[in-house]
Amino acid sequence: MKPLLIPRRRFLQTAGAASLGALGLPAILRSQSPGKKLNIVVIGCGGRGGADLKEMLEENIVALCDVNAKNLDIAAAKAPGAKRFRDFRKMYDELKDAEFDAVVVATTEHTHAFATLPALQRKKHVYCEKPLTRDVHEARIITEAAKAAGVATQMGTQIHAGTNYRRVVELVQSGAIGPVREVHVWVNRTWGRQSPEDAAKYKDIVSVQERPTEEMPVPPELDWDLWLGPAPARPFNTVYFPGPKWYRWWDFGNGTMSDLGSHWNDLPFWALNLDAPLTIEASGPPPHPEIAPATMSATYTYGARGAMPPVKLTWYQGQMKPPQWTEKVIPQWNDGVLFVGDKGMLLSDYCKHVLLPEKDFAGFTPPPQTIPDSLGHHKEWLHACKTGAPTTCHFGYSGRLTEANHLGNVAYRASKKIEWDTKNLRIPNAPEAERFLRREYRAGWKLA
Structure with a gap:
């Protein structure tokens, strides 16, 4: 089988829906002038979200959302004009369609789909960190929603651009x-x-063998109930937070x-x-x-x-x-x-x-x-948002992965x-x- 041939000039140009379909790539229906800045929302501003925000600062950051107030403060210092939210559900309720063009999702894995789906339903471009969702069912929902939306999507598989x-x-x-x-x-x-043999070798938090029964004080900057989101309620404990400790628990990753x-x-x-x-x-x-x-x-x-x-x-x-x-x-x-x-x-x-x-x-x-x-993993997505060009880790591909x-x-x-x-x-x-x-x-x- 011959490799997919996409000359660089064609890759960088605005592509029509018909030509993209012929290449097996998703048709991106919503785009704007390449010279115009995007209005971007960032959901999840710490860790990977902070790194993603840094890649977006040449655009207009219009809103920031995080369950951790410390993350919000750090992000707001980089984007002082952005509105601030703790709950992305309220954020979506309050923001008007005209206020934003695209959304970056870098929450914990178990809330990826919940932060992503409303954006797709409003036909907003989405960049979501990996893995795209917590489970198979959510992956299929997001994949199909992205196809219906016809917007630029990219999963945060940064090495793909290497x-x-x-x-x-x-x-x-x-x-x-x-x-x-x-x-x-x-x-x-x-x-x-x-x-049992390996547990003796690992003395840090990653070797926790059972769910802890003790409840620890919730850090004052953290909204623990919002962090839990759709997962079953449980007392706060440092075996889950801060990340990436949470990702080894089935309820969260x-x-x-x-x-x-x-x-x-x-x-x-x-x-x-x-x-x-x-x-x-x-x-x-x-x-x-x-x-x-x-x-x-x-x-x-x-x-x-x-x-x-x-x-x-x-x-x-x-x-x-x-x-x-x-x-x-x-x-x-x-x-x-x-x-x-x-x-x-x-x-x-x-x-x-x-x-x-x-x-x-x-x-x-x-x-x-x-x-x-590649233009760069983030730049590829930003370019796609503005021109309709394809991305290489769009949700049609990343959802299947x-x-x-x-x-x-x-x-x-x-x-x-x-x-x-x-x-x-x-x-x-x-x-x-x-x-x-x-x-x-x-x-x-x-x-x-």
């Missing part, structure tokens, strides 16, 4: 290692519920799989034109009802895509590694993506890649560059191999596992 990923995609799609039938993705991070999977599974998803898996099977320690695992593995099967053959992708986190790594067939990188083709292998991380066995590729000439350099990552956790929590009916969001062979696709929301919160 040159290394682009060169790897070109190598894979040009056939440098032949048809790829096997991929291994591994990350060294060991956050989450530890095995999905652990390492959905977090780092957004970055590392992105590369094979892009290079191999992956979509919905056919089956998913996971392994690891017995699942815990409250806490995501530190160590686990998930294997996905995908059908043929055009000229690309069926492929098996296996994810490993924590103490698990692919056999090629444990047998020292490949370099001992802490994190990596290994494409196994009929003619060789390609190993990559964020910043570098190598064709293997190296002796077989001595004197190899890389294919010509066909994927244009998010669903696949979440399905790895669904299979793990179900403790069995699952078959996936993507059209109907069903698990035909294990309907009891469907309870992990979505959740009930606390009173006062709804996603509709």
Whole structure:
């Protein structure tokens, strides 16, 4: 299969809906003059949100929202003219359509969908940090809402804009290692519920094994009820806050799989034109009802895509590694993506890649560059908002990636191999596992 060819000039120009559709990219219906500044709302101003805000300061920041007053104060110093809110539901109620063009969402994972959906329903452009949503059900809602809105969207998968990923995609799609039938993705991070053996090695907050029963004083700057949002109520404790401690608890996130999977599974998803898996099977320690695992593995099967053959992708986190790594067939990188083709292998991380066995590729000439350099992950989205040009991590793509990552956790929590009916969001062979696709929301919160 030939790589997607988008000449840089065409990438930067305003694209019409028809041409974008022909490329398989979403048609962006709302755009404005490239020279006009956008009116932007930032929801979630600390951590990643603070970094996102910094990228937006050349535009007009019209509103800031955060459940943490300290984050609001810091952000307001950078955007002193912006309105300030603690509850994004009230913010959406009070802001008129004419007051803003776009929204940046950088809240905790379990409120991403709730902060994103109202913007899409009002046909506002959205940049949302990864993972796009907390679960499969929410990912599908956001993906479909974005398609209906026809606006510029981008998930915060910043490494996607790097040159290394682009060169790897070109190598894979040009056939440098032949048809790829096997991929291994591994990350060294060991956050989450530890095995008894590993727990002794980790003395900090990440090794908490059970939900704490004690209640701690809520920091004066924090609205704890708003922070909990749609999740079940529980007493405040520092095992959840500040971030990223919260992300290993099922009520608030999905652990390492959905977090780092957004970055590392992105590369094979892009290079191999992956979509919905056919089956998913996971392994690891017995699942815990409250806490995501530190160590686990998930294997996905995908059908043929055009000229690309069926492929098996296996994810490993924590103490698990692919056999090629444990047998020292490949370099001992802490994190990596290994494409196994009929003619060789390609190993990559964020910043570098190598064709293997190296002796077989001595004197190899890389294919010509066909994927244009990125303007920058945030700038790409800002440019799309103003011109209608495509983004590379739009919700139509990122929603599918998010669903696949979440399905790895669904299979793990179900403790069995699952078959996936993507059209109907069903698990035909294990309907009891469907309870992990979505959740009930606390009173006062709804996603509709």
